[in-house]
Amino acid sequence: MSVLVSKDTRLLIQGITGREGGFHAQRCVEYGTNVVAGVTPGRGGTMAFDKVPVFDSVDQAVRETGANATLIFVPAPFAQDAMIEAAEAGVELIVSIAEGVPVLDSGRVLRYLRGRKSRLLGPNCPGLISPTAKCKVGIMPGSIHRPGRVGVVSRSGTLTYECVSQLSALGIGQSTCVGIGGDPLIGTNFVDVLKLFNKDIDTDLVVLIGEIGGSMEQEAAAYIKRNFKKPVVSFIAGATAPPGKRMGHAGAIITGAAATAEAKNKALKDAGAHVVPSPGEMGVTVQRVLGGR
Amino acid sequence: MVKAQVYAGGRGKAGGVRLVNSPQDASDYASKLIGSRLVTHQTGKEGVPVHKVLVEETASVAKELYLALTVDRSAQGPVFIASAAGGMDIEEVSAKQPEKIYREGVDIAIGLQPFQARRVARALGLSGDQAKAAGSMLTAIYRMFMELDCTLVEVNPLAVTSDGKVIALDAKVDLEDDALFRHPDLAALADPAQEDPSEAQAHEAKVAFVKLEGSVGCLVNGAGLAMATMDLVRRVGATPANFLDVGGGADDEKVVKAVNIMLSDSGVKGILINIFGGILRCDIVARGVVRACQERSASLPIIARLQGTNVEQACEILAQSGLDVFFATTLLELEAQLKRALPTLRSANELSED
Numbered sequence: 001m002s003v004l005v006s007k008d009t010r011l012l013i014q015g016i017t018g019r020e021g022g023f024h025a026q027r028c029v030e031y032g033t034n035v036v037a038g039v040t041p042g043r044g045g046t047m048a049f050d051k052v053p054v055f056d057s058v059d060q061a062v063r064e065t066g067a068n069a070t071l072i073f074v075p076a077p078f079a080q081d082a083m084i085e086a087a088e089a090g091v092e093l094i095v096s097i098a099e100g101v102p103v104l105d106s107g108r109v110l111r112y113l114r115g116r117k118s119r120l121l122g123p124n125c126p127g128l129i130s131p132t133a134k135c136k137v138g139i140m141p142g143s144i145h146r147p148g149r150v151g152v153v154s155r156s157g158t159l160t161y162e163c164v165s166q167l168s169a170l171g172i173g174q175s176t177c178v179g180i181g182g183d184p185l186i187g188t189n190f191v192d193v194l195k196l197f198n199k200d201i202d203t204d205l206v207v208l209i210g211e212i213g214g215s216m217e218q219e220a221a222a223y224i225k226r227n228f229k230k231p232v233v234s235f236i237a238g239a240t241a242p243p244g245k246r247m248g249h250a251g252a253i254i255t256g257a258a259a260t261a262e263a264k265n266k267a268l269k270d271a272g273a274h275v276v277p278s279p280g281e282m283g284v285t286v287q288r289v290l291g292g293r
Numbered sequence: 294m295v296k297a298q299v300y301a302g303g304r305g306k307a308g309g310v311r312l313v314n315s316p317q318d319a320s321d322y323a324s325k326l327i328g329s330r331l332v333t334h335q336t337g338k339e340g341v342p343v344h345k346v347l348v349e350e351t352a353s354v355a356k357e358l359y360l361a362l363t364v365d366r367s368a369q370g371p372v373f374i375a376s377a378a379g380g381m382d383i384e385e386v387s388a389k390q391p392e393k394i395y396r397e398g399v400d401i402a403i404g405l406q407p408f409q410a411r412r413v414a415r416a417l418g419l420s421g422d423q424a425k426a427a428g429s430m431l432t433a434i435y436r437m438f439m440e441l442d443c444t445l446v447e448v449n450p451l452a453v454t455s456d457g458k459v460i461a462l463d464a465k466v467d468l469e470d471d472a473l474f475r476h477p478d479l480a481a482l483a484d485p486a487q488e489d490p491s492e493a494q495a496h497e498a499k500v501a502f503v504k505l506e507g508s509v510g511c512l513v514n515g516a517g518l519a520m521a522t523m524d525l526v527r528r529v530g531a532t533p534a535n536f537l538d539v540g541g542g543a544d545d546e547k548v549v550k551a552v553n554i555m556l557s558d559s560g561v562k563g564i565l566i567n568i569f570g571g572i573l574r575c576d577i578v579a580r581g582v583v584r585a586c587q588e589r590s591a592s593l594p595i596i597a598r599l600q601g602t603n604v605e606q607a608c609e610i611l612a613q614s615g616l617d618v619f620f621a622t623t624l625l626e627l628e629a630q631l632k633r634a635l636p637t638l639r640s641a642n643e644l645s646e647d
Contacts, residue, residue, distance in 0.1 A: 077474055102442055102472035107370045107401045139541075141571040141601065156517020157541075158569045162624065165569075165600065169623075182516055184366050211517055214366045237520035240505075240527045241536070244335065248501035248516025248538040250471065251366075256384060261524075278528055279521035280624030 002130035002176040003151070003196040003203070004093060004121070005069065009135050010036045012067035012091065014058065014074055014082050016048045020097075021073035024139050025052065028071070031142040032134030037061040059089040069093040071127060071137050079123055080105035087118040094187070095137050096123035103250070106185040113187065120187025124250070126157035126179035132202060138179065140164075148173015149202060150286060153193040154209035155182050155216075155251070159237060159279070163207055166283025172290070175203040182249030184213070190220035198228055205231045205290060207282060208273070212238035213251045215258040221267035232273040233285050236261040295322045298345040300487040302465065303333035309343070312351060319348055342486050352462060357450035358417050359383050360431070362438050365398065371438060373397040373409075373431065377418045379450040405435040417451070419459070426459040427451075441479065442472030491535075491554050498550040500539055507532025509631075509638050510561040510593075512551060512582065514539050514573050522567045525624065529631045531638045534561045541572045548581025549588075556591055563594045563638045567627065570601030579607035583614040592617065594637055598627040 011028065015021035016038025026049060029035050037055055038048045044056030055061040058070065070091045074082040076098040086094045087109075101123040113120055121128060127138015131147040140161060146168045154160040160179055167174060178193050180186055190208060197203045206228075210217040217236060224232055239261040241247050243254040254260055269275045276285045297309035304310050309331045313319045323346045332340035357379035365372035375395045378386050387394050395416035399405050410431040414424035434446050445467040452462040473480040485493040495502030501516060509526045513519035516538045523533040535558070539551045555561065564586075568578050578599070586593075598621040599607050611618045619634065621627040631638070 076471065100471040102469055102475075103364050103444060104371075104401070104439065104442055104469075104472070107364065110369045111400070111402045139572065154517070156515060156520075158513075158515025158571075159517030159521055161515075161569050161571065162518055162521070166623070184364065185369055209517065211520060216366070219367075235521070237517045237524065240523045240533060241520055242503070242505065245503050245536075247503060247520050247536050252516060252520065257388065278624075278628065279518075279525060280628050 001200055001202040002133040002135070003193070003200050004119070004128055004176065004178065005130050005135040005137055006133050007135070009069050009093075009133075009137065010034055010065065010067045011137055012037045012039060012058065012061050012065070012070040013052075014039045014070055014072040014086065016040060016052065016054060016073070017043050018073055022048060024071070024073065025049075027142065028136050031129075031136040033136050036065040037067050058085045058091065062089045062091060067091065069137055070095065072096045072098070074098065076100035076102070080109055083109045083120060083123075084112050087113055087116055091118055093121065093137070094118055095121045095125070095127045097125065097127060097139060099124040099182075101183065103183070103185055106183060110185060110187060121178070122181040122183070122186060124183040125181030125186070126160065128176060128178040130176040131173060132175050140177070140179070144168055145177070146173035149175055149204040151175050151197040151200070151203040151206040152177040152209070153190060153197070153206060154179055155211050155249070156209060156237060159209055162279065163209060163235075163282045167286060170283050170287050172283065172286055175200065182211070182251050184251040190216050191223045194220060194223055194228055197230065203230065205233065205286060207286060208232055208234040208268070210234065210236045210264055211249065211252050212236070212241050212247065212261055213249070213253050213255070213259050217264035218258060218267040221271040221273070224268070224273060225271035231289050232268070233276060233282065233289055234268045234273045235276040235279060235282055236264045236268075237279070294349050294351050295319055295326065296347045296349070297326050297331050297343045298347055299331055299341045299343055300484070301331070301333050301335040301341055303335050304331065307331055307333040309333065323348065337489070339489070344484065344486070352452055352460060353455040354450070354452045354462070355455045356453040358453070359449050360413075360417070360434075360451045361445065361447040361449070362434050362443075363445045368398045370401040371399045371435070373399065373413050375413045375416050377416070383449065399435065404439070405432060419453070423453060423457065423459050430459065430461070442469045442475060443467060444469045491557050494554050495551070498547060498554065500537065500547065500551045500554065502551070502554060503536040504558065505533050505535050506560070507534045508560055508562040510534045510555040510558070510564045511537055511567070512539060512555060512564065512578070513537060513567045514541060514543070514569060518567060518569060522565065525628055526565065526631065529628060529635060531631060531635060534558055539573070539578070543573055543577065545577055545581050545584070548578050549585045552582050552585035553589070556585070556589055561593065563596065563634060565631070566595065566597040566599065568599045568601070570599065570604070574603045575599040575601060575607035576603040576610060579610040583610060583616065586614075586616055594619065594634055596621065596627065596630045596634060598622065598624070
């Protein structure tokens with residue numbers, strides 16, 4: 001089992017004929033993902049790398065192939081259109097990769113999604129991968145993952161890869177790794193993913209990787225304290241970040257007391273999470289917590 | 294009033310805003326400000342250059358209010374923030390007296406409704422014509438926010454004058470960098486001199502960079518890993534000189550630029566490379582670092598932790614470069630290498646503090 005994706009995931013790739021879209025589409029196929037279609041307006045009727053049919057629009061692709069998830073490589077200025085097009089066509093899982101989507105565009109997309117059945121992951125995220133389901137809907141290096149029973153949810157891409165490689169090196173596999181993205185407005189937050197992991201019988205422990213900015217980690221802490229039944233190992237990046245400065249990610253900026261790493265670590269610790277003090281110790285902490293059960 | 298026009302708050306306390314009594318006074322003070330650097334609590338010790346001043350009529354203020362429009366993360370859309378406790382630090386009011394802050398969320402699909410504007414005016418303690426005037430201002434602020442892709446419009450103070458007028462005495466507007474492609478006219482107004490010079494260069498090179506005060510130059514891919522790397526540096530007792538995310542799709546040229554920006558800071562005593570290469574190839578990073586160091590004849594110690602695509606090639610390039618390189622494969626090893634190199638990595642003033 002896994003969360004958000006499974007063996008039944010039928011993936012569509014928006015922007016499949018672009019350089020990045022094409023490259024990552026092939027990596028997804030290699031990993032075992034069932035890539036059923038691509039969409040590039042004006043390129044309908046062609047085949048991408050001799051294998052995947054390309055359509056002009058998402059609704060057409062969904063009708064013809066039964067795609068139920070989409071991975072969007074459309075550049076940031078056009079991402080709003082691509083996300084809404086996918087939601088309008090009823091795609092259940094929408095993953096938007098591009099960094100730099102204007103925040104008001106994201107606001108409009110999230111408003112459009114309200115009351116619809118589609119779930120958005122991102123924007124500005126690496127996507128998600130389930131080594132157990134052999135399904136990769138994202139840009140992470142597939143080779144570092146091992147199937148197993150640890151879930152990972154994170155606001156950062158490379159820091160997730162770092163965590164996963166520490167886990168795999170210790171022989172600890174992952175059930176699903178979900179990158180929720182580094183923007184201030186995102187479709188799926190920590191609590192949403194924790195709820196899914198809570199119900200997933202094949203996940204024993206969750207690693208939560210947060211960073212400065214906003215209060216999503218505190219909301220996660222409140223949920224963990226109240227409802228979460230599994231151990232949580234957490235790391236928050238940015239303890240040394242100065243206030244008021246954007247640290248790369250649009251959402252990583254300290255604007256008030258709740259946004260600091262210190263406040264987030266405290267909330268998570270109070271909720272019973274195993275707070276990792278150094279990024280090098282994520283893997284060994286998971287090993288210790290699993291061993292102590 | 295003469296007010297320095299800079300990209301920073303806290304001008305009043307720093308001497309950037311002054312009440313003057315004659316045209317001569319105004320001219321004298323304006324000449325003094327223009328061409329100077331203003332240091333406020335938001336600028337860092339270098340300050341920011343003053344190129345322009347605003348000269349305006351002095352208002353006789355009866356009441357100072359606060360009004361802002363921003364994007365709220367939990368509401369996932371625009372939210373007005375209003376307080377009758379204006380003129381002061383709104384962060385402080387919000388921390389100490391949260392009941393004095395009123396929030397009105399706007400549905401991005403339908404926009405600000407008149408009843409909402411009336412509610413905000415009431416929260417500001419305004420009625421009658423003053424409430425109407427505030428309502429028009431709210432409508433105008435909302436329109437500006439949406440049409441120009443702002444992330445913040447802050448009117449502080451929003452003043453009620455002694456003759457009963459409602460005016461914006463001061464305002465701060467943040468435009469979203471990521472939306473400037475829709476507003477080339479606004480992009481053209483940017484004054485790069487207001488930024489730290491190395492941050493301005495980084496902006497141009499499309500490298501995410503923030504200058505800090507420490508002595509270890511950090512070259513990392515990914516914002517989260519870059520922050521975690523800074524945290525690691527601090528943990529061993531050294532201080533990061535910068536945040537730097539070179540990005541996933543960096544080429545030779547971009548890496549060279551990034552290293553040059555990092556090394557333009559004379560406080561840098563050593564270089565830390567932490568790359569988890571997926572799309573980004575480690576050999577490209579290694580080649581870029583070596584080239585930049587050779588071009589500058591920089592002989593700083595390098596601690597390199599490279600993982601992922603083409604890591605063997607990268608290590609060979611670094612090992613044969615003649616530069617002083619120490620390798621690590623995991624973050625724990627990186628931490629150990631940092632500890633070992635600590636004496637050379639600490640800045641002069643950090644050493645004198647011991």
